[in-house]
Ligand code: T1G
């Protein structure tokens with residue numbers, strides 16, 4: 197037996213234990229070890245039944261995703277065939293009980309379904325998350341799951357990729373028994389009970405495959421849902437095709453079709469991008485100069501200053517993680533308004549089934565409104581979210597230094613201001629950091645953590661860890677104007693407005709970016725966030741702009757006539773009482789008039805040019821932020837844009853997208869824009885250098 201798979205015997209019941217930490221992935225050696233164990237069990241007459249279980253914290257979390265890269269780059273021969281192993285298990289003459297704890301995901305659930313019985317602890321999760329990697333189950337998951345759980349459940353699980361709890365897997369028929377207490381003990385006892393029963397091969401169980409009449413509407417609804425909720429993604433539709441094959445073809449034929457669809461997806465750019473994202477979300481948590489063992493500051497109580505749009509959401513996020521939080525405002529009216537918003541947001545979450553009322557009641561008790569700093573002395577962490585103005589921020593931080601205990605973390609939610617300058621308002625800059633949440637803070641997953649010159653490693657490590665605890669993806673960035681996300685967003689928005697001033701319509705710009713996969717077009721995003729927010733920031737920094745450089749004017753002019761977007765009922769679009777956007781030809785006339793006054797010739801602009809100018813503006817500025825060290829890795833930028841700006845995950849993020857298109861092509865296009873549109877499009881030195889060295893952004897390493 198190998199170290200990865202152990203076989204032991206317990207009075208007639210064999211136990212196969214998989215030990216491949218941290219998640220018992222089916223890495224090379226694991227399937228082989230299982231196969232040897234099954235052969236021995238089959239041959240050993242003293243064995244009446246067997247249990248297969250995962251060592252450590254989980255059952256099997258799937259195939260080894262790291263192996264896919266080798267497969268698609270032709271570096272690996274593809275190794276052991278999982279489907280063959282699963283048939284071997286299914287054909288074993290002794291009943292095999294799969295004992296599940298932690299996660300049975302992907303190839304792990306496929307492995308479990310090849311067994312004759314499945315038992316699980318209540319906390320276990322089961323799922324086919326492959327579509328989140330741009331692939332589909334590749335080891336008969338789309339063929340065995342509908343046979344156990346029925347067509348509707350199987351198509352839902354394979355198409356959306358979300359895990360289900362063990363109790364739901366029991367009611368769906370995926371598992372046979374929930375086990376309280378020690379899993380191995382319970383599973384061996386269960387195996388003893390069923391040892392003399394006939395084995396049940398999942399592949400022969402066709403009673404739940406339904407009839408064409410029953411299934412047609414299920415697949416139609418699933419496809420429509422996938423096209424809406426997973427817009428632009430190929431894998432969910434392929435997963436639906438594969439499950440549908442299970443209802444129409446014999447098992448072996450269905451498996452063949454699944455395999456073809458699996459390989460098509462695996463070799464797609466979408467899958468490469470989504471696997472990049474999978475590892476990227478884990479990579480961003482690693483800070484090269486902050487060792488894993490850096491001591492963390494315990495965060496058991498917190499406080500938020502300002503209960504406006506952001507402060508309220510931030511207080512909810514902390515309370516949702518079980519952290520008692522003070523919420524301070526300037527006056528009762530502002531406090532009541534902030535609390536009313538919080539209650540409204542929680543009510544919406546209960547309505548959507550995200551939280552139970554009981555959960556919300558508990559959380560609301562953790563949010564303590566106040567008009568003074570009196571109890572701030574107990575806070576381990578304070579997050580400031582007052583108006584965006586340096587003078588006010590410094591005033592607040594000077595006050596926080598006076599009232600907060602030594603060692604407390606003082607964080608600012610500023611979206612653009614200099615963290616070092618804010619920190620200078622206190623004698624303890626080592627405790628000051630930026631925690632830049634995104635609106636709505638209780639929904640958006642991204643947390644840009646801004647490192648100041650003096651911010652201590654303990655404070656950074658603590659905030660990175662806290663981001664996980666509060667359900668966010670923390671990405672560490674340097675302290676420059678707009679940090680990384682907003683710094684790149686500025687040229688992106690600039691180009692979208694330039695395109696309007698050169699003759700494109702609001703609808704053309706937004707639909708081009710929407711079709712590219714952005715959650716919303718740049719102009720609709722402006723209307724949502726408030727055009728005045730950007731206007732105020734542009735005015736604050738106007739003095740820093742280089743003279744003679746073209747400035748976008750249409751957005752400012754809209755604000756000058758009071759069109760701030762949704763909050764004023766009109767911006768680039770008009771809005772009805774339900775905040776639905778209505779195209780407004782009046783805007784096109786206004787922009788055309790302003791452009792004529794500015795002497796900007798109007799022209800036809802292609803969809804491709806719109807996409808290239810907006811996306812490559814992101815890439816070019818991202819390359820600068822990377823080279824200047826404000827972003828640690830290109831993947832950090834990708835994770836920022838996927839989780840904070842609605843960039844399509846199946847394109848991997850702006851930097852990965854550029855690598856996919858080919859930096860040579862991107863550079864050539866940017867040079868073209870540079871020639872046509874001037875200095876703003878000067879290619880980033882890093883981009884130029886990587887092209888000369890025939891390298892990619894993913895090859896770039898700060899060190
Ligand atoms: N392969 C390789 N490495 C993996 C892995 C996997 N399947 N899952 C996790 N890791 C690494 C991860 O990169 C990290 O590494 C460490 O393990 C801990 O992970 C045939 C084709 C199970 C819920 O999609 O969802 O099966 O950063 O930080 O928060 O049809 O990991 O420490 O170096 O996420 O406790 C389908 C993916 C594969 C599940 C645990 N399976 N994993 O979460 O730990 S495709 C998945 C997860 C497939 C079949 C198809 C989570 C987890 P490092 P972690 P965690």
Ligand code: NAD
Nearest residue numbers: 502504505506524525526530581582583584609610611635
């Ligand atoms: P907001 O105007 O909605 O709320 C600010 C709140 O701060 C107001 O309720 C105000 O009464 C309160 N306040 C002002 N001075 C105070 C003081 N001394 N003590 C306590 N409360 C005080 O603003 P917002 O949109 O929530 O922005 C807050 C901060 O978050 C800003 O720095 C902004 O740049 C940043 N931010 C905003 C967004 C966004 O999309 N709105 C996103 C990320 C970051």
